[in-house]
Amino acid sequence: MAEAAPPSNEKKPKSAPQRAMDKLGLVRDIDLALHLPLRYEDETTLVSIASLRDGDTAQVEGVVVRSEVQFRPRRQLVVRLRDDAGDELVLRFLNFYPSHQKTLAEGARVRVRGEARGGFFGLEMVHPSFKAVGEGAPLARALTPIYPTSAQLPQAYLRKAVASGLMRADLSEQLPPGTVPPGLPPLREALAYLHHPAPDVSVAALEDRSHPAWQRLKFDELLAQQLSQLKAKQERELQRAPAFAVRPGGLQEKLLAALPFSLTEAQRRVVEEIARDLGRETPMHRLLQGDVGSGKTVVAALAAAIAIEQGWQCALMAPTEILAEQHLRKLVGWLEPLGIRVARLTGSRKGKARREMLAQVASGEAALVVGTHAVIQDQVEFAKLGLAIIDEQHRFGVQQRPALRSKLQDGPLEPHTLMMSATPIPRTLAMTLFADLDISTIDELPPGRTPVVTKLFADDKREAVVARIRDEVAAGRQVYWVCPLIEESESLDLQNATATHQQLCEALPGQMVGLLHGRMPAAEKAAVMSLFSGGQMGVLVSTTVIEVGVDVPNASLMVIEHAERFGLSQLHQLRGRVGRGAVASVCVLIYTTPLSDTAKSRLKAMIETNDGFEIARRDLEIRGPGEFFGARQSGAPLLRFADLAEDEPLVRLARSAALKLLAQHPQAAERHVARWLGSKTDYLKA
Structure with a gap:
């Protein structure tokens, strides 16, 4: 008689709808309960x-x-x-x-x-x-919910899954009495109402999310955000870092005396805030934000000087090689005359030169290391890292930032961390997604910066723009022309950098017109930038690799091709490449019709204001928090229900409730974060 087959341990393969649910993050019963309708249909x-x-x-x-x-x-x-x-x-x-x-x-x-x-x-x-x-x-006795879904997940299947998740999920009140603002319903009641609203309910109140049921969900979501961020901050304060005192007559004062310019009041204020942090034994976790051209690099150099003087190393990491090179040039000019060795570590540095740099970093001979994400690769070992400076940190991928944090956590002491951003964070965003950070703001530009005039030109007026370029170059000034693509794309009818470079070479005989894009070898990029920075090259055609960090005071005209394709903050960053000298500067935005409402809003904002903080506020309004600082939100946006442009009062209530919960009911706080954020909390700490 044949033996019975042993029971199989293999899991049954998931059906297409189940896989689609996993992809949407609908794994736990609570995930299904919190998957709210996009809209409703009246089948009553x-x-x-x-x-x-x-x-x-x-x-x-x-x-x-x-x-x-x-x-x-x-x-x-x-x-x-x-x-x-x-x-x-x-x-x-x-x-x-x-x-x-x-x-x-x-x-x-x-x-x-x-x-x-x-x-x-x-x-x-x-x-x-x-x-x-x-x-x-x-x-039907209630309005029929229409849920966000995908092609592999029929509404009928999803409705059944949500209804059963809603029945099974633990929706008991976890928050102590007095935590939820008065007038808001219990969570179970709010969810039941939003999944199956009665037919006589105001659809407008459901859709504009002003109904108390929506307010309850927004509050709970914001509370989870606040708790997660404040808990991360508390955990960091238990760690230890080297304390650096500022010495009278020390390296920082010597650097200040050697600079060919004076600091603005705003720069002095943030230098003092950073110095106070560096003097504490808990790791600094500070964001330095300031508009383009406000002078963040010199603040970073003055912070580095404090750590370096006391025998510790400093690492400065930038998202692109061009930005790393710009920092390097400035820092070498300021620090090497004071006897500070600066090392450069980027992905393109190979062979013997790389091995020598690694040896200088490992021995401590290089006091300051400047580079791209190459700085956090396995073979890079610091002798004594005391301060990590991360520029444009939101541009690093969500996998890279935890790698950087783990790199910085090798010894018994944590290094201090200073992050820098030229994209100012609107206040409500800072209060939610960045509640774990201390924020320093440079809110004043150095003297001598001329306001940039922004002009709009339709694509059929390109000849007039080229004529303006001819005049600028003839007067001895320099011009950027930025394109969104490198090569022809069949799907997008866009002028590309290569074709534009060819056209401008023909239109400007006798002038040196350079081309710069991300796929060029690093040495070639460096050579082009050197010619442009040195003034020998009159026109530079580029993709957005020149978005941040490039500083050429003689450049007076920025032309942005297909401006409607760029984000608002990116347009403002590009505009910040001109107006760095005493010459009146212009930013020309060339657009192609028809324009979407979003594109119209962006271009209107560019015409109306040069203020980076106002630009950031409008950018948040246009794009929402999911994209504004997108790298912090991996995958699905972490704020699904609250609207930071409208819900500032709820943010304030959630913040004060979070502080009280952490102090008086830490277990309730932990349960609330687990319910709302599940495994997403690690990304918030990055």
Whole structure:
């Protein structure tokens, strides 16, 4: 007799809808309960076909009197529906399956919902939703939720999954009495209401999220954000870092005396804030923000001087080689005359030169290391790292930042961390996603910076722009021309950098026109930048690799091709490459029609203001927090319900509640964060 097969340990493969749910992050019952409808459909009432008007969205019921596949002008299923009053409506399906034909066969009674449109043969509905019903079948008692989903996840399947998740999830109140603002319902009640609102509810209050049920969810979400950030801050304060005292007459004062310019009041203030942090035994975790050209690099150099004087090393990491080179040039000029060895570590540095640099870093001979993410690679070992400076930190990937943090956590003492950003963070965003950071702001530009005038030109006015370039170059000034693509793309009708470079070479005979893009070898990039910085090259055609850090005071004109394709902060960063000297400077935005509403809003903001903080505020309004500082939010946006442009009062309430919870009810705080953020909390700490 054959032996029975042993039981299989293999897991059953997941169905397509289950895989789609995993992809949407719908893994736990609470995830399903918190997956809220995008909108609602009213299936609680039936109307007669005779009462329908063109443009009405309504539900009707009747019997199919004809169902046929027609082939003019293309294959389509055309169904004629007659209601009990004898009036008829055409249903048209341009995409259909055998199951459609089966449900909509002649003689079937169906309930149909869609938008009525005036057709050639009277009113019709194109691709309405439909279901077979028996005569006298009861109507829905609540509005029907329409959930965010994907092609592999039908609404009917998702509705059942959400309903069952809602029943199984633990929605008990975890927050101590007095935590939730008065007037907001319990969580279970709020969720039940939002998943299945009564038919008489105001759809406007549901859609604008002003209803108390929505306010409760927003508050809970913001509270989880605040708790997660403040807990990360508390954990950091338990760590230890080297304490650096500023010595009178020491390296920082020597550097200040050697600088060819004076600091602004704002720079002096933030230098003092950083010095106070460096003097403490807990690791600094500070963000230095300031508009383009406000002088962040010199503040970083003065911070580095404090650590270096006391025998510790400093690392400065930038997202691109061009930005790292710009920092390097300035820092070498300021620090090497004072006897400080500066090492350069980038991905393009190979062979013997790289090995020598690594040896200098490992021995401590190099006091300051400047580079790209190459600084955090495994083979890089610091003798004694005391301060890490990360420029444009939000541009590092969400995997790179934890790698950097683990790199900085080798010894018994943590290094201090200073992050820098030329994209100022609007206040409400700083209060939520960046609540774990101390923030220093340089809110004043150095004297001598001339305001940049911004002008809009349609694409058919390119010749006038080229004529302006000719005048600028003839007067001895320099010009940037920025393009969004390097090579031809069949899907986007965009001028590319290579073609534009060729056109400008032909239009400007006798002038040196350079080309710079991300795919060029590092040595070639450096050579082009050197010619432009040195003034020998009059025009530089570039992709956005010159977005940050490039400092050429003689450049007076910035042309941005297809400006409608760039984000608002990116446009402002690019504009900041000019206006760095005493010459009046212009930024020309060339756009192609038709413009989307978002593109119009961006270009309007660029024309109306040069203020980076106002630009950041508008950028947040246009894009929302999910994209504004997108790297901090890996995958799904971590704020799904709250709107930072509108919900500042709730942010303030959540912040004060979070402080009280952490102090008085730490276990309730932990449960709340686990419910809302699950495994996403690590990304917030990065």
